[in-house]
Amino acid sequence: MTIKDVAAYCGVAVSTVSRVLNNHPDVSPETRSRVLEAVDKLHYIPNNSARDLVMAPADTIGLVVRGAENPFYTPIIRTIEERCEEAGYTMVLHQIPVGADEISAGATLVRSKRLKGLIFLGGRFDYSRAEGDAIGIPFVCCTNTNQFGDLDKSVYSSVSIDDYAEGYKATKLLIDHGHTKIAVLLDSVRDHSISELRYAGYRQALVDAGIPLDEDLVLETVDFTMSAAYARTLAALEARPDITAIFAVADSMAIAAMKALHNVGFSVPGACSVVAIDGIEISQYTIPTLTTLVQPQETLGEEAFKTLLDVIEGTAPNRHVRLETSLREGETLGKARS
Amino acid sequence: MTIKDVAAYCGVAVSTVSRVLNNHPDVSPETRSRVLEAVDKLHYIPNNSARDLVMAPADTIGLVVRGAENPFYTPIIRTIEERCEEAGYTMVLHQIPVGADEISAGATLVRSKRLKGLIFLGGRFDYSRAEGDAIGIPFVCCTNTNQFGDLDKSVYSSVSIDDYAEGYKATKLLIDHGHTKIAVLLDSVRDHSISELRYAGYRQALVDAGIPLDEDLVLETVDFTMSAAYARTLAALEARPDITAIFAVADSMAIAAMKALHNVGFSVPGACSVVAIDGIEISQYTIPTLTTLVQPQETLGEEAFKTLLDVIEGTAPNRHVRLETSLREGETLGKARS
Numbered sequence: 070m071t072i073k074d075v076a077a078y079c080g081v082a083v084s085t086v087s088r089v090l091n092n093h094p095d096v097s098p099e100t101r102s103r104v105l106e107a108v109d110k111l112h113y114i115p116n117n118s119a120r121d122l123v124m125a126p127a128d129t130i131g132l133v134v135r136g137a138e139n140p141f142y143t144p145i146i147r148t149i150e151e152r153c154e155e156a157g158y159t160m161v162l163h164q165i166p167v168g169a170d171e172i173s174a175g176a177t178l179v180r181s182k183r184l185k186g187l188i189f190l191g192g193r194f195d196y197s198r199a200e201g202d203a204i205g206i207p208f209v210c211c212t213n214t215n216q217f218g219d220l221d222k223s224v225y226s227s228v229s230i231d232d233y234a235e236g237y238k239a240t241k242l243l244i245d246h247g248h249t250k251i252a253v254l255l256d257s258v259r260d261h262s263i264s265e266l267r268y269a270g271y272r273q274a275l276v277d278a279g280i281p282l283d284e285d286l287v288l289e290t291v292d293f294t295m296s297a298a299y300a301r302t303l304a305a306l307e308a309r310p311d312i313t314a315i316f317a318v319a320d321s322m323a324i325a326a327m328k329a330l331h332n333v334g335f336s337v338p339g340a341c342s343v344v345a346i347d348g349i350e351i352s353q354y355t356i357p358t359l360t361t362l363v364q365p366q367e368t369l370g371e372e373a374f375k376t377l378l379d380v381i382e383g384t385a386p387n388r389h390v391r392l393e394t395s396l397r398e399g400e401t402l403g404k405a406r407s
Numbered sequence: 408m409t410i411k412d413v414a415a416y417c418g419v420a421v422s423t424v425s426r427v428l429n430n431h432p433d434v435s436p437e438t439r440s441r442v443l444e445a446v447d448k449l450h451y452i453p454n455n456s457a458r459d460l461v462m463a464p465a466d467t468i469g470l471v472v473r474g475a476e477n478p479f480y481t482p483i484i485r486t487i488e489e490r491c492e493e494a495g496y497t498m499v500l501h502q503i504p505v506g507a508d509e510i511s512a513g514a515t516l517v518r519s520k521r522l523k524g525l526i527f528l529g530g531r532f533d534y535s536r537a538e539g540d541a542i543g544i545p546f547v548c549c550t551n552t553n554q555f556g557d558l559d560k561s562v563y564s565s566v567s568i569d570d571y572a573e574g575y576k577a578t579k580l581l582i583d584h585g586h587t588k589i590a591v592l593l594d595s596v597r598d599h600s601i602s603e604l605r606y607a608g609y610r611q612a613l614v615d616a617g618i619p620l621d622e623d624l625v626l627e628t629v630d631f632t633m634s635a636a637y638a639r640t641l642a643a644l645e646a647r648p649d650i651t652a653i654f655a656v657a658d659s660m661a662i663a664a665m666k667a668l669h670n671v672g673f674s675v676p677g678a679c680s681v682v683a684i685d686g687i688e689i690s691q692y693t694i695p696t697l698t699t700l701v702q703p704q705e706t707l708g709e710e711a712f713k714t715l716l717d718v719i720e721g722t723a724p725n726r727h728v729r730l731e732t733s734l735r736e737g738e739t740l741g742k743a744r745s
Binding site for chain 1: 476478481482484485488489492497498499500501502520633637659662663665666669688689691692693694696
């Protein structure tokens with residue numbers, strides 16, 4: 070299939086097809102639409118590298134995802150990709166392991182591809198000024214506020230929930246159901262990321278309710294894998310069978326914790342309640358259904374892209390968007406056993 | 408941060424830094440490594456669009472994923488992206504809805520970006536010759552064999568399990584446990600994709616065991632969503648409480664079916680066994696643990712990329728790789744109730 074076939078099919082000159090494909094103005098609307106229809110119908114692929122070189126990769130956006138194994142990110146990635154497509158941008162996805170440094174990965178991406186902007190999904194919240202400078206193009210932290218870093222708020226954007234407030238809310242739910250032996254299941258209390266913030270909310274909720282912090286009930290897993298969450302919960306239940314509730318900082322960890330509870334014969338929520346934050350699709354189908362604070366995943370993706378586009382196109386300055394969760398009332402929250 | 412800062416930091420001329428960045432041969436190894444270290448350390452980003460234009464987007468590979476909501480694809484996408492990175496390629500991800508046509512999406516991608524090759528993840532198995540021609544660059548069908556299409560095997564590659572054989576195997580497992588009232592939960596018996604093939608395996612296993620096909624036990628959901636799988640199972644159990652086993656063509660559908668079984672008071676596997684194909688991480692944590700034929704997800708991604716690279720670089724012709732599943736013995740397979 071060549072440009073000549075398209076021209077023959079439409080009964081126009083090759084140069085006319087070329088003008089249509091190159092968006093020249095001197096083609097009648099009817100001819101233009103006839104040619105474009107034929108291009109589609111015949112599956113013609115313009116094979117003009119020089120033109121592609123100039124047109125194609127100009128509007129590329131990088132998406133750096135840390136810990137993409139988490140199904141929580143899937144709808145966010147899909148939404149960002151859809152919005153990119155609609156706006157005529159290409160999305161280049163770069164996934165990095167949980168332990169890797171997304172800023173240097175982002176800087177490398179910027180250096181090796183021609184990017185107009187970057188979105189960081191997941192990751193650390195402590196980018197330094199030097200790291201911010203290393204990016205050198207507009208960027209948005211999605212599900213990340215960078216509140217531990219010293220970046221000037223005006224040099225980047227962020228779109229996320231208020232992790233501290235939501236951690237507080239989840240813990241308060243358990244306290245309101247009479248729980249005092251509340252374990253928190255998280256990556257690390259000093260991960261400079263969501264675990265640390267949600268843990269701070271947990272602590273404050275305990276303080277406000279007059280419940281002393283019990284270090285044994287702080288279950289750190291070192292990573293976000295389900296296998297680590299499972300093993301850590303199992304060990305905690307053996308050491309401290311008086312636990313009556315678990316606040317997991319992520320749905321996936323909560324699902325692993327429920328499996329551990331089940332395997333040691335703790336009924337949920339009879340013997341132990343479980344509350345989480347995220348709201349991934351699959352946690353609607355766990356047995357029992359997980360009670361969780363649902364993040365607006367599509368909206369997070371949409372806002373991240375919209376914010377980035379505004380900054381790239383200069384229609385608005387960097388901004389920091391906070392979104393709310395909504396409680397999905399599942400079946401894992403009950404009164405504390407006495 | 409400019410090229411001058413890098414030069415000053417290293418104590419070399421600006422032109423030397425430039426030569427290193429442009430891979431000119433006339434720089435000593437020590438100077439080269441000193442400059443590259445400084446570039447990394449100072450987070451210097453070369454700001455030379457002309458050079459980027461020529462160098463950067465040349466080696467781009469497109470990945471078209473249909474139904475990316477399925478967590479089954481996550482490790483495959485991650486693996487392909489990692490291998491691309493290692494080989495110096497950029498991966499452009501394009502996700503399309505389950506109902507969309509990946510071939511025309513792929514052709515558009517090829518037309519609008521400069522791609523060296525394409526990987527289709529998921530999707531139809533019935534590409535026509537014209538559709539194959541429309542791609543115009545090397546492509547690999549991953550988890551897809553295109554066996555319903557009329558493409559010449561030499562014009563594309565594929566990497567997948569043998570869906571027919573694995574459907575047979577899953578059904579045979581249930582038959583060997585004494586089941587005869589075996590429901591099959593799938594998208595559609597005529598989806599020209601994995602459902603149709605795994606269903607054919609199911610039918611053949613029944614035939615070989617002398618069990619007549621019972622149309623009531625063929626549970627079509629029209630799509631791969633968990634909500635549809637849940638609703639369809641619920642309706643089937645009401646209409647046909649004599650069902651003693653379910654073969655779900657995907658883990659995610661099996662998890663939804665288990666929820667439906669639970670909600671109508673069917674114990675698993677006491678009242679009803681469940682067997683699936685896929686082996687996503689989360690199905691290790693369902694209660695009870697899902698018994699499933701695990702696809703080698705990382706290997707699927709690795710083989711897909713390796714095959715594409717061989718074809719792009721001309722080191723090997725198109726090939727068709729079949730991989731085996733391995734049985735994960737969970738807790739959802741039991742003897743048929745009598």
